[in-house]
Amino acid sequence: MAQRIVELTWNCKECDSKGILGREKQCPNCGAARESGEMKMDGLDAKGADGNNVAATVTDSELLSLANAGKDWFCECCSSGNRGDATACANCGAAKGTPKPAPPPAVPKAAVAGVSIVVILGGLALLGALCFGWMWWGARPVEAAVTGVHWQHSVAVQQWTPTDSLGWEDTVVATAEVPPVGGVGERAGWAMVPGSCAMAHFADEDYICGSDRVCTPRYRSSTESYSCSRTESYSCGEDCVDNGNGFATCTTKTCTRDVPDTCTRTVEVPDGEDCRDVPRHCSRPINKSQCHYSTQTWATVDTVVAEGADANVTWPEPALGPLGRALRTGTYTVTFGWTGRNGAASRDIHPATIEEWKTWSVGDKVSVSEPYVGDVVIKRGDVEVR
Secondary structure (H helix, E strand, O other): OOEEEEEOEEOOOOOOOOOEEOOOOEOOOOOOEOEHHHOOOEOOOOEOOOOOEOOOEOOOHHHHHHHOOOOOEEOOOOOEEEOOOOOEOOOOOOEOOOOOOOOOOOOOHHHHHHHHHHHHHHHHHHHHHHHHHHHHHHOOOEEEEEEEEEEEEEEEEEEEEEEEEEEEOOOOOOEOOEOOEOOEOOEOOEEEOOOOOEEEEEEEEEEEEEEEEEEEEEEEEEEEEEEEEEEEEEEEEEEEEEOOOOEEEEEEEEEEEEEEEEEEEEEEEEEEEEEEEEEEEEEEEEEEEEEEEEEEEEEEEEEEEEEEOOOOOOOOOOOOOOOEEEEEEEEEEEEEEEEEOOEEEEEEEOOOOHHHHOOOOOOOEEEEEOOOOOOOEEEEOOEEEO
């Protein structure tokens, strides 16, 4: 990108002279030094219709040297302006970078902020301690006791019973019955009931029942022209940057725009079709001979229950015939009671075996915790009870 140097202007605060050339470090009218407050130059944004700065391009070698000397600096001692490449103040002779006397130290903001952070963190820590204490207090263990024990034994009485079942004639094999002995060792027999067979739906069969002609379009590639636009670059003015020394560097700005054009593209055009024969699939039902068979199964004919709240645990002993059997099911319960946050409370557990259940007696002591979050925890010594 092309660049050029232009000269700016400034105004004197002392005598109100206007349009002083940027090369001047003192006012030509009153001799006042150009101070940092007068470094707001005029002419930086003065642009013509073409977007370029209206100022003439600087070509003089001495002015170019001044423009490229770097940003003017201002003396800390007398506030006079100096060329960027000057090493000492032209007004008072102070070396470039001579600092002003250090001001008295101020209270660092970070220290004040640090105190605030300490206060905030302390408050959060106190709040956390209160919350932890509240949770701990709510979960403190209390003494509980076994207030009841209960057992229930159920015996289902089953009978080896003749029954009727459907089966496919070509898959069922006639089998002789083996009756149970003492409720075990049985095997069901299968015997066809004469005259009971009939055709019934067994499954659906898939088969090819002809074909279908399927055609798909065929295409070929072709090139065509069409109206389009393309992007072109052009000069659309200048961007000027103040050099900080009475001059500015202006750089040509490049923009883009769309212009009409003719383009080509590849298109697909019809070119006949491709055809093929695709098998057609149909479905038909398959029927088979289905028959009734005499067979046997276990059928529940009675349920006997015994229960109690003491250690005298028994099982019902129902009468069983020669073709009967008994299936046993036991349920065991231990109930705990205590005084909780909301008054009297209780909880049941169900030991898996009678041996485990028998380890509990009314009056046995346990500890119970009722946290505000989560379930009640019951412990027997150090072991959690479930």
